[in-house]
Amino acid sequence: MPNTSLLTVERLCFERDDCNVFEQIDLRVNAGDIVQIEGINGSGKTTLLRLLTTALQPTSGTISYSGQSIDLCRYQYLSDILYLGHQPAVKMTLTAAENLRWMTAGSSACPETALVAVGLAGYVDVPCYSLSAGQHRRVALARLLMTDALVWFLDEPFTAIDKQGVGFLENCMRDHVKRGGAIVLSSHQDLRLDGVRKYQLMPHTDQRGL
Amino acid sequence: MHGGFSAYLRRDLLLAYRRRGEAASPLIFFIMVSTLIPLGITPESGRLAEIAPGIIWVMALLATLLSTDGLFANDYQDGSLEQLLISPQLLAMPVLGKVTAHWMVTGLPLTLVSPLLGVMLSLPQEGYLPLLASLALGTACLSLIGAVGAALTVSLRRGGLLLSLLVMPLYMPVIIFGSATVQSAIDGFVWFGPLAILGAMLAAAVALCPLASAGALRLASIN
Amino acid sequence: MNRLLNWSPSWQWFHRLGSPRWFYQASGRWLPWLSLLALTLLLTGLVWGLGFAPQDAKQGNSFRIIYLHVPVSFLALAGYYIMAIAGAIGLIWKMKLSYMVMKAAAPVGAALTFLALFTGAVWGKPTWGTYWVWDARVTSMLILLFLYLGILALQYAFHSNEAGNKASAILALVGTANIPIIYKSVDWWYTLHQPATIKLTSAPSMHPDMFAPLLVMIVGFYCFYTVALLLFTRAEILRRERKSVWVRELALGGPAL
Numbered sequence: 001m002p003n004t005s006l007l008t009v010e011r012l013c014f015e016r017d018d019c020n021v022f023e024q025i026d027l028r029v030n031a032g033d034i035v036q037i038e039g040i041n042g043s044g045k046t047t048l049l050r051l052l053t054t055a056l057q058p059t060s061g062t063i064s065y066s067g068q069s070i071d072l073c074r075y076q077y078l079s080d081i082l083y084l085g086h087q088p089a090v091k092m093t094l095t096a097a098e099n100l101r102w103m104t105a106g107s108s109a110c111p112e113t114a115l116v117a118v119g120l121a122g123y124v125d126v127p128c129y130s131l132s133a134g135q136h137r138r139v140a141l142a143r144l145l146m147t148d149a150l151v152w153f154l155d156e157p158f159t160a161i162d163k164q165g166v167g168f169l170e171n172c173m174r175d176h177v178k179r180g181g182a183i184v185l186s187s188h189q190d191l192r193l194d195g196v197r198k199y200q201l202m203p204h205t206d207q208r209g210l
Numbered sequence: 211m212h213g214g215f216s217a218y219l220r221r222d223l224l225l226a227y228r229r230r231g232e233a234a235s236p237l238i239f240f241i242m243v244s245t246l247i248p249l250g251i252t253p254e255s256g257r258l259a260e261i262a263p264g265i266i267w268v269m270a271l272l273a274t275l276l277s278t279d280g281l282f283a284n285d286y287q288d289g290s291l292e293q294l295l296i297s298p299q300l301l302a303m304p305v306l307g308k309v310t311a312h313w314m315v316t317g318l319p320l321t322l323v324s325p326l327l328g329v330m331l332s333l334p335q336e337g338y339l340p341l342l343a344s345l346a347l348g349t350a351c352l353s354l355i356g357a358v359g360a361a362l363t364v365s366l367r368r369g370g371l372l373l374s375l376l377v378m379p380l381y382m383p384v385i386i387f388g389s390a391t392v393q394s395a396i397d398g399f400v401w402f403g404p405l406a407i408l409g410a411m412l413a414a415a416v417a418l419c420p421l422a423s424a425g426a427l428r429l430a431s432i433n
Numbered sequence: 434m435n436r437l438l439n440w441s442p443s444w445q446w447f448h449r450l451g452s453p454r455w456f457y458q459a460s461g462r463w464l465p466w467l468s469l470l471a472l473t474l475l476l477t478g479l480v481w482g483l484g485f486a487p488q489d490a491k492q493g494n495s496f497r498i499i500y501l502h503v504p505v506s507f508l509a510l511a512g513y514y515i516m517a518i519a520g521a522i523g524l525i526w527k528m529k530l531s532y533m534v535m536k537a538a539a540p541v542g543a544a545l546t547f548l549a550l551f552t553g554a555v556w557g558k559p560t561w562g563t564y565w566v567w568d569a570r571v572t573s574m575l576i577l578l579f580l581y582l583g584i585l586a587l588q589y590a591f592h593s594n595e596a597g598n599k600a601s602a603i604l605a606l607v608g609t610a611n612i613p614i615i616y617k618s619v620d621w622w623y624t625l626h627q628p629a630t631i632k633l634t635s636a637p638s639m640h641p642d643m644f645a646p647l648l649v650m651i652v653g654f655y656c657f658y659t660v661a662l663l664l665f666t667r668a669e670i671l672r673r674e675r676k677s678v679w680v681r682e683l684a685l686g687g688p689a690l
Contacts, residue, residue, distance in 0.1 A: 074298070085293075088288070089292065102217075358603075363590070369590075375583050382576055382615055383614050422606070426600065429603075433592055
């Protein structure tokens with residue numbers, strides 16, 4: 001394959017307790033792409049992201065990274081991706097800086113600078129239990145400034161974030177794809193970014209509710 | 211980095227240090243429950259001395275069991291577990307790091323205060339060194355076995371009680387050889403034998419339990 | 434892996450065995466014969482053992498409970514291994530049917546373990562003078578019952594069938610690794626604390642007239658166990674596949690299989 005895309009998903013199916021959550025997902029993500037997964041609640045957006053990040057195993061189908069199945073290049077793949085889930089993975093008893101340092105262990109960037117950039121200037125050394133839910137998310141978002149990951153998976157990144165934060169996040173994403181990275185995100189919100197590709201997830205109705 | 215072992219060990223120790231009060235409760239439980247024994251059975255030192263090895267071991271087991279519940283639960287709730295599952299390193303190493311931290315904040319303090327309980331329960335002189343040695347090895351076994359149960363039940367809402375049902379039968383060999391170590395020393399036999407078997411159990415548990423826990427943790431995202 | 438299975442014809446039986454529908458239909462054909470065999474063996478063994486085998490020199494007639502106790506105890510332990518092996522096959526080859534067998538083996542095994550403990554207690558009264566003694570084998574059997582109960586409790590605690598299956602399979606495997614350790618430890622513990630009462634070991638050489646019915650009973654119980662396991666598995670298949678077309682047809686009065 002001469003024109004290899006960064007991430008290729010072929011005929012991906014996932015069953016949960018004999019119910020198809022979805023079947024036959026085909027998706028190509030190239031360097032510089034932003035793919036927005038859309039769908040009503042329960043259509044499997046988070047499940048798809050979990051499959052892409054290997055937290056779940058697909059029932060059938062393949063996911064390839066740079067033309068190679070991710071089962072064969074698991075270490076490389078997992079080193080090259082970043083996932084922000086619903087929960088910010090912030091430890092309440094650690095300070096914002098400690099949390100960030102832990103989450104981005106091995107990164108050369110400075111956590112304090114990143115926290116200032118996400119608007120947590122006065123909260124760097126404050127234990128996270130005294131921060132709000134939105135601020136927890138900002139701590140997690142600060143990872144984006146420090147990571148070398150090539151592919152970002154963001155699950156509803158705009159929840160609990162104010163307007164300013166949304167603008168910041170969009171800038172972050174724009175910079176990342178300019179550098180040749182790729183982003184797969186789930187969101188109900190329309191992004192003010194160019195070249196966002198939308199992928200519509202259809203809820204799988206048969207076999208449900210029977 | 212040792213594949214995440216030391217990183218997780220250090221982080222969990224730091225987290226435990228920040229919540230010292232919570233970390234100390236198994237220890238306080240251990241001491242308090244042992245106070246019930248003279249009240250419930252007899253204050254007479256002769257009879258206490260007879261049952262002391264077994265009682266101290268049972269209490270240590272229960273105290274460890276109480277704290278095992280939280281081994282992965284916090285990480286599951288705040289999303290750290292999700293991040294751990296997709297980290298590139300072998301999952302067993304961070305798990306082993308976490309279990310080691312768990313032992314250092316529960317099993318090790320229990321071991322260190324056990325002589326105090328020995329005094330309170332009139333444990334004969336010869337029993338102290340074997341008690342320390344057997345508890346040090348044995349509580350490490352308990353932490354490792356408990357980790358499998360904690361991993362299996364991490365995604366369940368009321369997993370704590372279920373966890374004790376799952377791991378208690380697996381704890382039984384440990385308590386047999388643990389209290390036997392102390393008892394043999396008191397009876398004047400060589401106590402190194404049962405202690406060596408505890409060591410062997412620990413070696414097997416170190417090799418197998420992190421793998422089983424890692425497999426079980428992967429189920430958390432399915433449920 | 435999947436492609437490999439399809440290519441190689443020698444794997445076909447394995448693939449087919451993995452299909453719950455095929456298994457349901459095939460086991461439907463086996464069941465009558467197996468049940469008949471189990472019934473015949475058990476009846477023969479019981480009549481022979483209870484009515485015609487010679488009395489034990491020391492225990493009189495009360496020893497005859499071994500014709501129930503021994504086979505049940507055998508199966509209680511074997512059942513745990515069967516359950517664990519089924520679970521392991523499920524984990525390795527992702528075979529749904531295998532999980533169903535594992536799930537079916539848990540209550541059957543737990544019931545047999547309980548029965549073993551119960552018959553042991555009944556036997557204990559005339560021989561030891563008490564229903565319960567902390568004998569090595571009794572204690573091991575009790576721990577085995579706890580292991581079974583743990584599996585059962587874990588199985589039903591999960592919302593997701595798949596997670597429940599995998600979790601119980603892991604626990605069953607951990608338990609299997611532990612059973613020899615538990616048995617050896619309890620044995621050792623018992624020799625340490627052995628009370629000076631009558632020690633009841635099975636006679637070193639059982640009289641052939643006593644042994645033959647026991648053998649019949651053991652084989653009979655194995656058949657009975659298989660029948661019970663098949664029945665439970667079939668019930669589980671129907672429950673899990675209730676949405677599929679073939680089960681609906683069956684329920685609506687299709688050909689009885």
